Amino acid sequence: MKSLGWKVQKAENLEDEMLIGIQTMSEQISAIVRERILRGKMELGKVIRQESLAEELNVSVVPLRQALARLHHEGVLCYLAHRGYFVRSFTEAQLFELYTLRLKLEPDSIALASTVATFEERSSAKRALQQLNSAYERDPEGFEYARSGFSISLLQPFNQEIIFDILIRLIRLSAQAWIQHMQGDWAHSVNLQTAVSIYHAWTAARSSEVAAKVREDIERNCRTCFPPSNST
Structure with missing residues (x-):
């Protein structure tokens, strides 16, 4: 599986391409998580294991948490105290x-x-x-x-x-x-x-x-x- 470092070096889609060079680390992580959600790779209702995801993306937990908070603000994720973030379900x-x-x-x-x-x-x-x-x-x-x-x-x-x-x-x-x-x-x-x-x-x-x-x-x-x- 490709690390975030590879993602920074090479944009595989238009949205990454348009934003590379002006994104912070947390914004780049947000883009990757968003893509995974739109590809159906993240299960609805399942709490995101931050440590595991950070290791998978080869990033530290701090920018990952910032990325997840950003996606929560955008309405992509939901958050419950003492549980964490999970993919939002739409009616x-x-x-x-x-x-x-x-x-x-x-x-x-x-x-x-x-x-x-x-x-x-x-x-x-x-x-x-x-x-x-x-x-x-x-x-x-x-x-x-x-x-x-x-x-x-x-x-x-x-x-x-x-x-x-x-x-x-x-x-x-x-x-x-x-x-x-x-x-x-x-x-x-x-x-x-x-x-x-x-x-x-x-x-x-x-x-x-x-x-x-x-x-x-x-x-x-x-x-x-x-x-x-x-x-x-």
């Missing part, structure tokens, strides 16, 4: 709420980002799309992590800091809730061509088209989890 109502909030903020924000994206940011989005396709074909347990990374790559040029931070949290939490709700039964609901069409509209800065396609994609994901008869 169907909470998942629906997350998608509802994304619908209000994400389409127009990604559309605006498309109009100001630099060449480097477009290149990062292209790599994120390639990673999404690769996960779909060869790494199903990493698919939702790659899908959230693709959404984040499209938001990266967005220059309204507060909305950006809120959306990043919403994307990550909805990915975590989606995995718990779908329990691996996602293949029938995924249309990679939608991501491709969003990417092409985004790189061409066709903002109205971007907003419409992103909105349609979020609505489709929501319908997959909540058929109309159950979401009204």
